[in-house]
Amino acid sequence: MVEWATVTESGLKLISWVVGAACVGAMLAIPQPVDPWEMPSLVLDRAAVSDAIRFDRALAAEAPTSEEAQALRALYLDHGRSEANPPYELTEYNRRQGAIHHATRAMIEAEGPPAFEAMRAQAVEEFVAAFYESEGKPRNDHEVALLGGFPELVQRYGLMLGDVVVAPTLTIRALYKARWNAIHRRPFVEGFSKIELQAYWGWLALHAWGTPLELRREALVAFREAGGAGTEEAAALFDVLDGRFDRAGQSLQALYEQRGELRLRNMSLGALHAALLPKRAP
Numbered sequence: 001m002v003e004w005a006t007v008t009e010s011g012l013k014l015i016s017w018v019v020g021a022a023c024v025g026a027m028l029a030i031p032q033p034v035d036p037w038e039m040p041s042l043v044l045d046r047a048a049v050s051d052a053i054r055f056d057r058a059l060a061a062e063a064p065t066s067e068e069a070q071a072l073r074a075l076y077l078d079h080g081r082s083e084a085n086p087p088y089e090l091t092e093y094n095r096r097q098g099a100i101h102h103a104t105r106a107m108i109e110a111e112g113p114p115a116f117e118a119m120r121a122q123a124v125e126e127f128v129a130a131f132y133e134s135e136g137k138p139r140n141d142h143e144v145a146l147l148g149g150f151p152e153l154v155q156r157y158g159l160m161l162g163d164v165v166v167a168p169t170l171t172i173r174a175l176y177k178a179r180w181n182a183i184h185r186r187p188f189v190e191g192f193s194k195i196e197l198q199a200y201w202g203w204l205a206l207h208a209w210g211t212p213l214e215l216r217r218e219a220l221v222a223f224r225e226a227g228g229a230g231t232e233e234a235a236a237l238f239d240v241l242d243g244r245f246d247r248a249g250q251s252l253q254a255l256y257e258q259r260g261e262l263r264l265r266n267m268s269l270g271a272l273h274a275a276l277l278p279k280r281a282p
Contacts, residue, residue: 032266039237040230042168042202048195049170055193056121056173063122064115068107073119075100079183080148084138097185104184117191120180127176128169135163150176157208167203174200197226206234213241233264236271245275 063069079096082088108116127150130143136154138144153175154160159167174196178188189197201223205216217238224231232255239248252268255261 032269039206040233042171042199042206043229044168044170044195044199044202048193049168049199052170052193052195053173056124059118059121060125062114063118064107064111066107066111068103068110069115069119072100072103072107073123075103076123076180076183077142077145080145081141083149084144084147084151086149100183101185120177120184120191123180124173124177128173131172131176132165136160136165148179150179153179156210157203158210159203167207168199170196170199171203175203194226198223198228201226202228206230213238240271240274245271249275 075096079100082092082096104116107119123146127146130138130146131150134143134147136147136151138147138151157167157175159165159172159175165172174192177192177196178200181188181190189200192200201219204211204219205223205228206220208216208219211219220231220234220238232251236248236251236255239245239251249268249271252264252271256264256268
């Protein structure tokens with residue numbers, strides 16, 4: 001005599017869920033080409049980010065208030081106002097740049113290089129407060145002077161999506177710090193810590209879609225030198241963007257063999273599949 005087991009409604013749901021999960025798992029395990037277009041996301045170590053921001057805030061508190069420092073700060077803010085209201089005459093730009101150069105030298109001679117770094121940190125702190133409170137749209141003359149041409153960088157490098165900031169806070173800070181350096185005729189990344197270099201170069205390499213590919217490649221090299229994560233995968237995807245599908249597929253396959261990530265295998269298949277497609281006539 002056969003005895004039939006009674007299955008409850010909850011039991012049926014559990015069985016259905018297990019079967020469904022097994023089917024999804026089986027589908028994921030089946031090799032299938034995937035278009036390899038999406039770059040890896042910029043990932044930054046949280047502890048290092050916190051340390052960098054904490055250091056800047058402490059440094060900003062030491063910013064000098066001498067006559068030389070105030071003169072340099074006033075010139076910097078005037079430059080920001082001019083940036084925010086283009087175009088302006090080249091002669092005026094050259095005059096202001098010359099004045100900033102001389103004021104920078106006078107301030108450093110009077111206060112020392114650490115004071116210059118403290119002024120940069122102070123500018124970053126003031127900018128960050130204004131940028132996030134105004135959602136990147138200056139509300140008064142002081143915020144116009146602080147932000148200057150930064151809203152253009154927001155658009156150029158895709159730092160915001162609508163009214164939402166999508167770039168990491170440290171990337172926002174690093175890009176503004178680079179702008180401050182450039183205005184004061186210093187190397188863009190002067191005074192950057194390792195994690196700030198990652199935040200700066202990593203965003204330009206992985207997410208700045210409006211930037212020419214060759215410049216993004218250079219940024220990727222700098223990002224790798226700074227210890228950034230995901231550079232091998234990004235390099236393979238740059239090959240895809242360059243039309244070098246064979247090389248991209250081989251690189252992604254090698255990464256899959258190292259890491260065992262199915263998405264890398266499928267991206268490799270996608271690149272190799274694209275390599276077999278007939279090329280369009282120029």
